[in-house]
Structure formats: C-alpha cells, structure tokens
Amino acid sequence: MAWRYAMMLDPAASDVSPSSFADTFHAVDPTAPSLAVGELSAQRGDGVFESIGVIDGHPQQLEPHLERLAHSAAICDLPEPHLGQWREAVAAASAHCGPGESVIKLILSRGVEQGPSPTAWVTVASAADNSRARAEGVRVVTLDRGIDSGAAARAPWLLLGAKTLSYAVNMAAIREAKRRGADDAVFVTSDGIVLEAPTASVILRIGGTYVTPAPTGAILHGTTQLSAFDWLTAHGHDVEYRDVPVSALRTADAAWLVSSVRLAAPIASVDGAAIAVDAEVTRSLNAYLLTPHD
Ligand code: PLP
Numbered sequence: 188m189a190w191r192y193a194m195m196l197d198p199a200a201s202d203v204s205p206s207s208f209a210d211t212f213h214a215v216d217p218t219a220p221s222l223a224v225g226e227l228s229a230q231r232g233d234g235v236f237e238s239i240g241v242i243d244g245h246p247q248q249l250e251p252h253l254e255r256l257a258h259s260a261a262i263c264d265l266p267e268p269h270l271g272q273w274r275e276a277v278a279a280a281s282a283h284c285g286p287g288e289s290v291i292k293l294i295l296s297r298g299v300e301q302g303p304s305p306t307a308w309v310t311v312a313s314a315a316d317n318s319r320a321r322a323e324g325v326r327v328v329t330l331d332r333g334i335d336s337g338a339a340a341r342a343p344w345l346l347l348g349a350k351t352l353s354y355a356v357n358m359a360a361i362r363e364a365k366r367r368g369a370d371d372a373v374f375v376t377s378d379g380i381v382l383e384a385p386t387a388s389v390i391l392r393i394g395g396t397y398v399t400p401a402p403t404g405a406i407l408h409g410t411t412q413l414s415a416f417d418w419l420t421a422h423g424h425d426v427e428y429r430d431v432p433v434s435a436l437r438t439a440d441a442a443w444l445v446s447s448v449r450l451a452a453p454i455a456s457v458d459g460a461a462i463a464v465d466a467e468v469t470r471s472l473n474a475y476l477l478t479p480h481d
Pocket of ligand 1: 386409
C-alpha cells in the first residue's frame with residue numbers, strides 16, 4: 188500500500204450550505220505528522236471511519252458509505268457530519284487515485300482533548316493486492332465475540348453497530364486466526380449466531396438463497412454486501428437477511444467474506460473443514476464489484 192494524498196478537514200456544521208467547501212480542506216503530506224498529541228482518536232480510538240474502494244478514480248458505493256459514517260457518528264454522540272462537505276472532500280481526493288484499485292479513508296474523531304471541535308481527515312492510498320484471496324479463497328476460524336445475541340440492544344454503549352476507530356479487538360482476532368493456521372476469523376455470538384468477520388461481512392448460500400446476518404445493531408451493514416445483493420437480485424437470485432447459526436456456516440453451499448477493498452473472497456474452509464467454493468459466482472461477482480458503480 189502506498190500513500191498518494193491526504194487532506195485535513197475543518198468539519199462543517201450539518202446545517203450550513205455554502206456553495207463550496209473547498210476552503211474547509213487543506214492538503215497535508217501523508218508521510219509527515221499532522222495530528223496533535225492530545226488527539227483522542229490516537230489516545231482512545233474515539234472516532235469513526237470509512238474505507239471506500241475506488242476503481243479507476245470512481246469511489247464505489249459512496250452514498251452508503253456516507254450514510255454509515257453519519258450512522259456511526261450518531262451512535263458515538265459525535266457531531267452530525269455534513270455529508271455535502273464529505274462528498275466534496277471525496278471528489279477532491281478521488282482526483283489523486285489514478286487508474287486501478289485505490290482506497291479512500293474518511294476519519295472523524297472526537298478531536299483534541301479539551302479542544303473545541305472534532306478532527307477530520309481523508310487519506311488516499313493504493314489498494315493492497317487481494318487477487319489471491321479472491322481467486323483461492325480464505326480459510327476462516329469461528330471466534331467467540333464474547334457477547335450474546337441480545338448484547339447490542341442491552342448494552343448500546345458497546346457501540347457494536349458503529350464503525351469506530353477501536354479496531355484493536357478486530358486485529359487481535361485476525362492474529363488469533365493466523366495462530367490457528369487460518370487466514371481470517373468469523374465472529375460468532377456466545378449463543379452460536381454468525382456475526383461478521385473482523386473487517387468484512389459474511390454472505391452464505393443456503394439451499395440456493397444468498398443469506399447474510401441482519402444488521403440489527405451488533406454488526407455493520409456492509410456496503411459491499413449491499414452491492415452484492417443488488418447484483419444477485421438483478422441476476423434472479425433470492426437474497427435474505429436472517430439469523431445464521433454457526434452450524435449453517437459449516438454446511439453452507441458456498442460462503443464469502445466481502446468488503447470494500449478485498450471485494451468477494453470465497454471461504455474455502457471453516458475451522459479446518461473444507462467447504463465448497465463457487466469459483467464462477469465469485470468471478471462474476473468480483474467482475475461486477477470491479478466495475479465503477481454507485
Ligand atoms: N464488518 C466490519 C467489522 C468491517 O470492518 C467491514 C469493513 O471494513 C465490513 C463489515 C464490510 O463493510 P464494507 O463492505 O462496507 O467495506
């Protein structure tokens with residue numbers, strides 16, 4: 188991954204409507220320090236973010252990403268982001284992407300300790316090469332998320348449905364998966380319901396229907412899963428949001444991890460037991476996900 192560009196934003200109030208937000212951004216050197224030492228995103232992971240896949244300079248699924256940024260901010264009691272300002276920032280950042288696959292990150296943090304306002308910035312980088320995971324698939328292990336299926340409703344302060352900057356647990360789960368000889372993890376509740384991967388949504392095919400766990404507060408609503416369901420529906424397939432017991436993951440006709448930069452990686456094994464890989468559907472779905480679309 189190589190940095191291409193970065194900009195700091197002066198977050199606008201959600202109710203202003205200037206003709207342009209250009210004077211609220213300024214470019215910074217992505218390889219040089221830009222944040223204050225009191226920055227709460229760095230001290231506490233207190234903020235939210237989005238990673239947007241970019242194909243040939245086109246940010247994929249921009250509106251669902253912006254909506255999720257606003258949703259995450261609301262869950263975390265951060266000021267409502269002005270989506271017009273973020274849209275304009277993404278358009279300016281996209282100009283620095285070049286051909287091929289890139290990633291634009293949007294970050295909104297609570298700001299500097301005792302400071303007056305939130306901090307926000309946007310980065311542009313080339314995307315990591317995910318061709319092997321797309322072609323060969325990934326081995327996953329199921330890991331207990333340490334919560335039951337009622338936790339999101341019972342304990343909203345866990346911020347389970349927000350894409351917060353606190354990804355230390357997610358990264359620890361991937362390290363644990365690697366220690367167990369796998370490539371990635373799938374989180375499950377303590378009562379055996381599939382949630383999501385540490386950095387991806389899970390889609391399964393069960394009896395011909397494409398199924399994903401309902402984003403009812405415990406997981407993120409994946410923008411790639413939304414795109415995949417659009418494509419599957421357009422190709423005449425049935426899609427459904429429902430609870431998925433972990434046993435269904437082990438016996439699925441096929442399953443995928445999907446996310447904005449990796450796109451669709453077929454799951455090749457679950458807890459050491461192989462599951463079928465549908466190479467044809469994976470190829471066609473990724474061909475769609477690699478085509479610029481909204
Ligand atoms: N779930 C988690 C925890 C994630 O971190 C991500 C993406 O990073 C996803 C799901 C997939 O979301 P998207 O498809 O919008 O990238």
